[in-house]
Amino acid sequence: MTEIIINGIDDLPRAARAFLDHKGPVNVVAFYGSMGAGKTTFITALCEELGVRDVVNSPTFTIVNEYRDGAGHPVFHFDFYRINRLSEALDIGLFEYFDSGALCLVEWPEMIEELLPDDALKVQILVEDAETRTLLF
Numbered sequence: 001m002t003e004i005i006i007n008g009i010d011d012l013p014r015a016a017r018a019f020l021d022h023k024g025p026v027n028v029v030a031f032y033g034s035m036g037a038g039k040t041t042f043i044t045a046l047c048e049e050l051g052v053r054d055v056v057n058s059p060t061f062t063i064v065n066e067y068r069d070g071a072g073h074p075v076f077h078f079d080f081y082r083i084n085r086l087s088e089a090l091d092i093g094l095f096e097y098f099d100s101g102a103l104c105l106v107e108w109p110e111m112i113e114e115l116l117p118d119d120a121l122k123v124q125i126l127v128e129d130a131e132t133r134t135l136l137f
Protein backbone atom coordinates (compact mmCIF):
# COMPACT_ATOMS: atom_id res chain seq x y z
CA MET A 1 0.00 0.00 0.00
CA THR A 2 1.28 3.44 -0.92
CA GLU A 3 0.11 6.53 0.95
CA ILE A 4 0.38 10.06 -0.35
CA ILE A 5 -0.76 12.90 1.88
CA ILE A 6 -2.02 16.05 0.17
CA ASN A 7 -1.55 19.07 2.40
CA GLY A 8 -3.98 21.45 0.73
CA ILE A 9 -4.47 22.81 -2.75
CA ASP A 10 -0.91 24.17 -3.01
CA ASP A 11 0.47 20.68 -2.45
CA LEU A 12 -1.44 19.15 -5.38
CA PRO A 13 1.33 19.43 -8.02
CA ARG A 14 3.82 17.63 -5.78
CA ALA A 15 1.25 14.98 -4.84
CA ALA A 16 0.29 14.44 -8.48
CA ARG A 17 3.94 14.01 -9.46
CA ALA A 18 4.47 11.57 -6.58
CA PHE A 19 1.42 9.59 -7.68
CA LEU A 20 2.66 9.35 -11.28
CA ASP A 21 6.07 8.22 -10.03
CA HIS A 22 4.48 5.45 -7.93
CA LYS A 23 1.52 4.25 -9.95
CA GLY A 24 3.42 1.85 -12.21
CA PRO A 25 2.44 0.97 -15.79
CA VAL A 26 -1.36 0.59 -15.23
CA ASN A 27 -3.61 2.50 -17.59
CA VAL A 28 -6.97 2.35 -15.76
CA VAL A 29 -6.98 4.27 -12.48
CA ALA A 30 -10.18 4.21 -10.37
CA PHE A 31 -10.66 6.96 -7.78
CA TYR A 32 -12.89 6.06 -4.82
CA GLY A 33 -13.97 8.76 -2.40
CA SER A 34 -17.08 10.33 -0.95
CA MET A 35 -18.85 13.18 -2.69
CA GLY A 36 -16.59 16.20 -2.66
CA ALA A 37 -13.55 14.21 -1.48
CA GLY A 38 -11.40 15.71 -4.21
CA LYS A 39 -11.47 13.24 -7.12
CA THR A 40 -11.91 15.85 -9.85
CA THR A 41 -9.43 18.15 -8.17
CA PHE A 42 -6.76 15.46 -8.03
CA ILE A 43 -7.43 14.33 -11.61
CA THR A 44 -7.06 17.96 -12.70
CA ALA A 45 -3.68 18.12 -10.93
CA LEU A 46 -2.62 14.85 -12.57
CA CYS A 47 -3.56 16.17 -15.98
CA GLU A 48 -1.56 19.34 -15.39
CA GLU A 49 1.48 17.24 -14.51
CA LEU A 50 0.95 15.27 -17.71
CA GLY A 51 1.00 18.43 -19.75
CA VAL A 52 -2.70 18.52 -20.57
CA ARG A 53 -3.65 21.99 -21.73
CA ASP A 54 -7.37 21.33 -22.22
CA VAL A 55 -9.75 22.46 -19.52
CA VAL A 56 -10.25 19.55 -17.12
CA ASN A 57 -13.79 19.32 -15.83
CA SER A 58 -15.88 16.50 -14.54
CA PRO A 59 -17.68 15.08 -17.58
CA THR A 60 -21.09 15.74 -16.12
CA PHE A 61 -23.22 15.39 -19.23
CA THR A 62 -21.07 13.07 -21.31
CA ILE A 63 -19.62 10.31 -19.04
CA VAL A 64 -16.19 10.75 -20.68
CA ASN A 65 -13.93 13.67 -21.56
CA GLU A 66 -10.91 13.27 -23.81
CA TYR A 67 -7.77 15.34 -23.31
CA ARG A 68 -4.30 15.26 -24.87
CA ASP A 69 -1.21 15.11 -22.72
CA GLY A 70 1.96 17.06 -23.46
CA ALA A 71 3.15 14.32 -25.83
CA GLY A 72 -0.17 14.26 -27.71
CA HIS A 73 -1.40 11.00 -26.20
CA PRO A 74 -5.07 10.77 -25.27
CA VAL A 75 -6.14 10.84 -21.62
CA PHE A 76 -9.72 9.82 -20.80
CA HIS A 77 -11.62 11.16 -17.78
CA PHE A 78 -14.79 9.29 -16.78
CA ASP A 79 -17.47 10.16 -14.24
CA PHE A 80 -20.06 7.43 -13.70
CA TYR A 81 -21.96 9.15 -10.92
CA ARG A 82 -25.08 9.69 -13.00
CA ILE A 83 -25.39 6.43 -14.88
CA ASN A 84 -28.45 4.33 -14.13
CA ARG A 85 -27.41 1.04 -15.67
CA LEU A 86 -24.26 -0.66 -16.86
CA SER A 87 -25.47 -0.60 -20.47
CA GLU A 88 -24.96 3.19 -20.48
CA ALA A 89 -21.27 2.59 -19.83
CA LEU A 90 -21.07 -0.19 -22.38
CA ASP A 91 -22.84 1.93 -24.99
CA ILE A 92 -20.08 4.54 -24.98
CA GLY A 93 -17.59 1.80 -25.85
CA LEU A 94 -16.09 1.51 -22.39
CA PHE A 95 -13.94 -1.52 -23.17
CA GLU A 96 -12.45 0.19 -26.22
CA TYR A 97 -11.28 3.02 -23.98
CA PHE A 98 -9.95 0.64 -21.32
CA ASP A 99 -8.26 -1.61 -23.89
CA SER A 100 -6.74 1.29 -25.83
CA GLY A 101 -3.80 1.48 -23.44
CA ALA A 102 -4.44 5.21 -22.96
CA LEU A 103 -4.59 6.53 -19.41
CA CYS A 104 -8.20 6.26 -18.13
CA LEU A 105 -9.01 8.23 -14.96
CA VAL A 106 -12.30 7.13 -13.41
CA GLU A 107 -14.57 8.91 -10.91
CA TRP A 108 -17.33 6.89 -9.21
CA PRO A 109 -15.92 3.50 -10.32
CA GLU A 110 -18.34 1.88 -7.83
CA MET A 111 -21.03 2.37 -10.45
CA ILE A 112 -19.24 0.12 -12.96
CA GLU A 113 -17.27 -2.04 -10.53
CA GLU A 114 -17.90 -5.26 -12.44
CA LEU A 115 -16.66 -3.73 -15.69
CA LEU A 116 -13.30 -2.56 -14.34
CA PRO A 117 -10.31 -4.49 -15.67
CA ASP A 118 -8.67 -6.85 -13.17
CA ASP A 119 -5.48 -4.81 -13.25
CA ALA A 120 -7.15 -1.43 -12.62
CA LEU A 121 -5.36 0.59 -9.95
CA LYS A 122 -7.81 1.38 -7.13
CA VAL A 123 -7.11 4.63 -5.29
CA GLN A 124 -8.95 5.71 -2.13
CA ILE A 125 -9.19 9.43 -1.41
CA LEU A 126 -9.79 10.07 2.28
CA VAL A 127 -10.79 13.45 3.69
CA GLU A 128 -8.74 14.12 6.82
CA ASP A 129 -9.73 17.74 7.41
CA ALA A 130 -10.61 20.81 5.35
CA GLU A 131 -7.08 21.03 3.96
CA THR A 132 -5.79 17.48 4.04
CA ARG A 133 -6.49 14.44 1.88
CA THR A 134 -4.86 11.02 1.93
CA LEU A 135 -4.44 8.88 -1.19
CA LEU A 136 -4.14 5.12 -0.61
CA PHE A 137 -3.36 2.67 -3.38
Ligand SMILES: Nc1ncnc2c1ncn2[C@@H]1O[C@H](COP(=O)(O)OP(=O)(O)OP(=O)(O)O)[C@@H](O)[C@H]1O
Binding pocket: 006, 007, 008, 009, 033, 034, 035, 036, 037, 038, 039, 040, 041, 042, 058, 107, 130, 131, 132, 133
Ligand atom coordinates in the same frame (compact mmCIF):
# COMPACT_ATOMS: atom_id res chain seq x y z
N1 LIG B 1 -6.42 18.41 -1.54
C1 LIG B 1 -7.37 19.30 -1.25
N2 LIG B 1 -7.20 20.21 -0.29
C2 LIG B 1 -8.17 21.10 -0.02
N3 LIG B 1 -9.36 21.18 -0.66
C3 LIG B 1 -9.58 20.31 -1.63
C4 LIG B 1 -8.61 19.31 -1.97
N4 LIG B 1 -9.13 18.56 -2.97
C5 LIG B 1 -10.35 19.05 -3.23
N5 LIG B 1 -10.63 20.11 -2.44
C6 LIG B 1 -11.87 20.88 -2.47
O1 LIG B 1 -12.99 20.01 -2.27
C7 LIG B 1 -14.08 20.41 -3.11
C8 LIG B 1 -14.61 19.24 -3.88
O2 LIG B 1 -13.60 18.72 -4.73
P1 LIG B 1 -13.92 17.85 -6.02
O3 LIG B 1 -14.95 18.46 -6.86
O4 LIG B 1 -12.59 17.56 -6.62
O5 LIG B 1 -14.51 16.52 -5.36
P2 LIG B 1 -15.05 15.21 -6.10
O6 LIG B 1 -14.58 14.07 -5.26
O7 LIG B 1 -14.68 15.19 -7.52
O8 LIG B 1 -16.61 15.37 -5.94
P3 LIG B 1 -17.80 14.59 -6.70
O9 LIG B 1 -18.08 13.40 -5.86
O10 LIG B 1 -18.93 15.56 -6.68
O11 LIG B 1 -17.32 14.24 -8.06
C9 LIG B 1 -13.56 21.54 -4.00
O12 LIG B 1 -14.08 22.75 -3.48
C10 LIG B 1 -12.08 21.50 -3.83
O13 LIG B 1 -11.50 22.78 -3.89
Ligand SMILES: [Mg+2]
Binding pocket: 039, 040, 041, 058, 107
Ligand atom coordinates in the same frame (compact mmCIF):
# COMPACT_ATOMS: atom_id res chain seq x y z
MG1 LIG C 1 -15.90 14.96 -9.22
